[in-house]
Amino acid sequence: MDLIARVAKHFEDSAQTKLNAVEMMAAPIAAAIETMTNCLINGGKVLACGNGGSAGDAQHFAAELIGRFEAERQELAAIALTTDTSIITAVANDYSFSQIFARQVRGLGHAGDVLLAISTSGNSANVIEAIKSAHEHDMHIIALTGKGGGMIGEMLRDDDIHLCVPADRTARIQETHLLVIHCLCDGIDALLLGVE
Ligand SMILES: O=C(CO)[C@@H](O)[C@H](O)[C@H](O)[C@H](O)COP(=O)(O)O
Numbered sequence: 026m027d028l029i030a031r032v033a034k035h036f037e038d039s040a041q042t043k044l045n046a047v048e049m050m051a052a053p054i055a056a057a058i059e060t061m062t063n064c065l066i067n068g069g070k071v072l073a074c075g076n077g078g079s080a081g082d083a084q085h086f087a088a089e090l091i092g093r094f095e096a097e098r099q100e101l102a103a104i105a106l107t108t109d110t111s112i113i114t115a116v117a118n119d120y121s122f123s124q125i126f127a128r129q130v131r132g133l134g135h136a137g138d139v140l141l142a143i144s145t146s147g148n149s150a151n152v153i154e155a156i157k158s159a160h161e162h163d164m165h166i167i168a169l170t171g172k173g174g175g176m177i178g179e180m181l182r183d184d185d186i187h188l189c190v191p192a193d194r195t196a197r198i199q200e201t202h203l204l205v206i207h208c209l210c211d212g213i214d215a216l217l218l219g220v221e
């Protein structure tokens with residue numbers, strides 16, 4: 026097996042997936058930056074959730090808002106709903122795994138907060154339940170998906186923002202999600218700090 030060619034193909038496919046996505050995704054990403062920044066300026070917070078690699082993405086995003094991305098600035102309010110193993114095991118054990126994020130959204134979320142819901146398939150039950158809870162609390166939803174958006178794409182409302190990567194392979198979608206997350210962090214900083 027030619028491992029070098031295999032690795033090179035991953036690099037090429039990843040770059041091509043991102044280039045294919047820019048035209049469709051740039052405008053909704055810009056809208057998501059404005060929604061998140063307005064939420065944070067008004068004292069709101071961003072709750073982020075997802076499974077597996079997307080749980081890592083949720084944590085990555087929260088770390089960059091509470092810590093920093095590239096520029097020095099104040100702390101920004103973001104919580105990953107994927108990190109508290111006591112909450113996750115208790116809710117999964119006592120209720121259902123589908124409720125692990127929804128219950129945290131109901132406990133922590135307020136009107137005007139943002140839910141960053143991450144699912145490459147758009148079909149993870151616990152992310153879907155989190156979106157339902159966020160809708161009940163009049164929160165803004167920013168959904169990061171792929172594969173056409175799945176059930177999440179169908180349940181979003183007109184004022185929600187759908188950032189759907191036009192790709193079908195999970196790895197490629199996740200790689201593009203990370204690029205989107207960095208665009209969100211950069212855009213929030215640019216609006217808050219007035220950078221060109
Ligand atoms: O990172 C990967 C695959 O690259 C996996 O951990 C992946 O995130 C998991 O299978 C998730 O459960 C997939 O969930 P979703 O993206 O379809 O919502």
Ligand SMILES: [Zn+2]
Pocket residue numbers: 078196199
């Ligand atoms: Zn992965």
